[in-house]
Amino acid sequence: MSLQVENLTVYYQTLRGDVQALEKATFAVADGEIMGLAGESGCGKSTLANSLIRLVPPMRLVAGQVRLDGELLPLDDAKRMSEYRFTKISVIPQYAMNALNPTRKIGKIIAELLQSKGVDFATILPELKRRLDLVELSHDVLGMYPIELSGGMKQRAVMVLSVLLNPSLLIADEITSALDVSTQKAVAEMLVGFRDREFVRSLIVITHDISILYQMADSILIMYAGQLAEKASTDVIIRAPRHPYTRLLIASLPKVGVRYAERRLSGIPGRPPLLLDPPAGCRFRDRCSMAFEKCMEVPPFVEIEAGHFVACWKEFGADADA
Amino acid sequence: MLTLDRVSKVYRVGTFGGRALVAVSDVSFDVRDGEVMSLIGESGSGKSTIGRMILRLIPATSGRIVFNDVDISTLKGSALKEYYRRVQGVFQDPFSSYNPIFKADRTFRILRDEFFPDTPAAEWQDRMESTLRAVGLNPGQVLGKFPHQLSGGQLQRFLIARALLLDVQFLVADEIISMLDASTRVDVLNLLADLKSRGLSILFITHDLSLGYYISERAVILYRGCIMEMGATERIFGTPLHPYTQMLIASAPRLDKKWEEVEIELRGEQLENVAGCVYYNRCPQTMRDAACRTQKPTLVAVESEHWVACRRYARE
Numbered sequence: 001m002s003l004q005v006e007n008l009t010v011y012y013q014t015l016r017g018d019v020q021a022l023e024k025a026t027f028a029v030a031d032g033e034i035m036g037l038a039g040e041s042g043c044g045k046s047t048l049a050n051s052l053i054r055l056v057p058p059m060r061l062v063a064g065q066v067r068l069d070g071e072l073l074p075l076d077d078a079k080r081m082s083e084y085r086f087t088k089i090s091v092i093p094q095y096a097m098n099a100l101n102p103t104r105k106i107g108k109i110i111a112e113l114l115q116s117k118g119v120d121f122a123t124i125l126p127e128l129k130r131r132l133d134l135v136e137l138s139h140d141v142l143g144m145y146p147i148e149l150s151g152g153m154k155q156r157a158v159m160v161l162s163v164l165l166n167p168s169l170l171i172a173d174e175i176t177s178a179l180d181v182s183t184q185k186a187v188a189e190m191l192v193g194f195r196d197r198e199f200v201r202s203l204i205v206i207t208h209d210i211s212i213l214y215q216m217a218d219s220i221l222i223m224y225a226g227q228l229a230e231k232a233s234t235d236v237i238i239r240a241p242r243h244p245y246t247r248l249l250i251a252s253l254p255k256v257g258v259r260y261a262e263r264r265l266s267g268i269p270g271r272p273p274l275l276l277d278p279p280a281g282c283r284f285r286d287r288c289s290m291a292f293e294k295c296m297e298v299p300p301f302v303e304i305e306a307g308h309f310v311a312c313w314k315e316f317g318a319d320a321d322a
Numbered sequence: 323m324l325t326l327d328r329v330s331k332v333y334r335v336g337t338f339g340g341r342a343l344v345a346v347s348d349v350s351f352d353v354r355d356g357e358v359m360s361l362i363g364e365s366g367s368g369k370s371t372i373g374r375m376i377l378r379l380i381p382a383t384s385g386r387i388v389f390n391d392v393d394i395s396t397l398k399g400s401a402l403k404e405y406y407r408r409v410q411g412v413f414q415d416p417f418s419s420y421n422p423i424f425k426a427d428r429t430f431r432i433l434r435d436e437f438f439p440d441t442p443a444a445e446w447q448d449r450m451e452s453t454l455r456a457v458g459l460n461p462g463q464v465l466g467k468f469p470h471q472l473s474g475g476q477l478q479r480f481l482i483a484r485a486l487l488l489d490v491q492f493l494v495a496d497e498i499i500s501m502l503d504a505s506t507r508v509d510v511l512n513l514l515a516d517l518k519s520r521g522l523s524i525l526f527i528t529h530d531l532s533l534g535y536y537i538s539e540r541a542v543i544l545y546r547g548c549i550m551e552m553g554a555t556e557r558i559f560g561t562p563l564h565p566y567t568q569m570l571i572a573s574a575p576r577l578d579k580k581w582e583e584v585e586i587e588l589r590g591e592q593l594e595n596v597a598g599c600v601y602y603n604r605c606p607q608t609m610r611d612a613a614c615r616t617q618k619p620t621l622v623a624v625e626s627e628h629w630v631a632c633r634r635y636a637r638e
Contacts (some may be wrong), residue, residue: 182569
C-alpha cells in the first residue's frame, strides 16, 4: 500500500466557526494506482490534496492519520513535512502556469529547488534532459524565462519539475481544466507515462471532469460535501455506480452522441449544503430521492465488493430498517 | 435572421501596435430563426471575438454582419437601442457580470430604467416574476439577494431571464456552461433548448464538443479564426472530414469510449501568419501536401448541409 488515509478530518477555522470541509476520510491508494478524485466545487477534493501537502492555518487537523509507504506523515508539523514534500510526495498545482517565478530562468528555478533538497543539479541534469524530451520540450527552455513559454509548455515544465526526484505519490490538482482538448489529452497521457516509467509510484488526479478520469484513471473516488461517497474501479463507477449521488452525476453528463431532441438529460435538483453548519447524517440526504430515516445518521464507508466502497444506508438493505 | 458575410477582425498587437493578429478571417455563416448554432473551437480560435462583434462590443475590421436585413455597423442611437432589445449576450463567468456590492436584481432595475420607463411598477413586477419562473427560479428565493448568496447556476439563469425580459430574438451564449458544476450544467442547457421552441435563435459558443452536439442543430468548427468545417451537427460528428475536426473529436474525452490512438503534434503550435491553410503546421504528414502551404483552402459543399475547408475535398 502506497498511501493509507485513515479517518482524516480537516476543518477550516473561521470567525463564524469551523467549516467542516473534510469529514472522516478513509481510503487507500495502491502501488502503481492512478486514483481519480472527483466532485463538485466545494466538495473538499482540494482540501484533501492540500492537507497531504501543506496543512497550515486556517486549516486544522482534527483527527486521523496518513501513512505513506508505511511511514506515518507528520501532517500538522509543517517543518517536518518539508522532508517529505517534493521528495516523497509531490504536487502539480492547479495553476501551474503561475507556479513559476517570473524573474528566474526555468533552469535556475529547478537548480534552486534541488539545492534546497540537497541534490546536485549537475548530476541530475542528464535525467532532466531525458524527461524534457519525453514531454516534447526542447532543452532550450532551461535557459528561458517563464514568460517565453506558452501555457501548455509551462504546464509540461512544471510536470517534469514535480516528478524529478521520483516521489512515491504525485497529486495533480485540476491540471487539465484550463487546457484545450488536444493538449488535455497529451498531458493526461504524459501523466500515465510517468507512472508506467515509474517516475512516480502512485497518482491522485483531482478534476471535476469525469470523462478525463475515465480515460486515464484506474479507480475513481467520488466526494460530496466533504464526505466520501463512493470509490471503485473506473469501469464500475461509470457503468454500475451504487451511490445515488454518483448515479445522478454520471447520468447528467452530456456525451457525444446524445442529442437534446432525442434524449433529454436531467440535472440534480437542489444544491450542496453549507459546510459551516452541515446537516447531520448523510449530507446528500436533502437532494436524494431515496432518503429515509436512517439517513439522519452518517453512513459508514464500507466495502461491498472487492475494491468497491460505498457510503449509503441503502446498501444495508433490510438490516437498516431493523 | 443573422448573417455574417466575410467578417474579419484584425487586432493590432506589439508595443506600438506594429504587428497584426488576425483573430477572425473571412468568416461567413448564417443563423436561422429558432435555431441553435454552435461555434466550436479551442482557445484563440476567435469564437468569442465573433460573439463580441455580433453584440457590437467591438467593430469588425471588414465584412458585414446583417441582422434582419440591416447591417448592424450602421445602427446608431435609438436604432442601436432597438437592436439591443432584440440581441443580447450571456457570458462565461456569472459572478463577474454583477457588481458584488449591489443586490443581484439591480440588473433588472437598470433594465427597466433604460428600456421600459413607462411600464407601471406592478406590471413590471409581474413580468419579472413570470420570467424568473420561466427560467426555473423561484422569485421569492432569489429576489433581494446579493450575488454571493446565489449559486453560479442561479446567477446564470438570472442573466438569461434578464435577456428574456427584452423580447430577444437572438442570444449570444458565450461559454455559459463551463463555470457551472456538473449537476446544474444540464439544467441550464435544457433551459436554452426550451427557449428555442419559443422562437429564439441562439449562438452557442463552446469548446466542449459534447455540449455542442447535445444542443445544436448546426455547428461551425473554427481554428485560428478560419472556418474549418460547418454544417448539420450530425453530419459533422458522424462523418468529420477536416483533419482538425477529426483530431478534435478523437481527443475529446468521452464516457462511452476510450481515447483512440491519434498523433497529437504539440510542437506545431507556432502562431506565425501562414499564406496557406492555417492548420498546415499541425496537419498530419499523410494528409497534407506542398500546395497546402501556399494555397488557402476555400469552404466547399461536400454534401447538402456540410461544408469543409480542406484541399483534399476541393480537388475531387
